[in-house]
Amino acid sequence: MSTERVRLQSRHWFGKTLAGTVLGFGLALALSGLFAWLGPDGIDGGGGKVQFNMWLIAPLWAGVLSLVYLFRTPLRAWLWLGAANASAFGLLWAVRLSMS
Template sequence: MSGMGTKWLAGALLGLPLAVALCTLAIIGLPGGWESGVVAAVVTCLPLWVAIICCSLLFRSSRAAWLWLAGANLLCFGLLWALRLLHVAPSAVLASLPAS
């Protein structure tokens, strides 16, 4: 497979979780809570994913694309995990339960 094909694949496979993590990080600190920005985050996620796929083609090599995008995912999800441990962000289970 050519270098461009594997760069695109890196952007497609690692870009979606990265876009989701970035959108989640963006809504955690909203004044009305994360619930007030969840629709905007979901709507923003697709164009951000496409932008990440496009930017992945700018890397010098496929290896660089895979490593940088994997590192960005680890960083973002690590930050989300840390915020959850600090009780700044709700866990996914608690967020999906209906309010009583």
């Protein structure tokens, strides 16, 4: 096994950007949904909470999209964000089942 570290390269930007765009959006939706269910007053929090959840998606998505470039390869970005999506949507599904 080689001990040489993989150097970050600019040629990986397309795969990372695509992972952050596609999977980052899904992750932002799941996290916003979790906040909607687990936040103050639950899912029926009123008009202000609905508006807040809608606006919460953009900064979450932008945060994921900006941090995706810290992955060494696009494959790692896809795998880690895919696992994060599966976990977040699984947790959202469990919360919805237990609270409805």
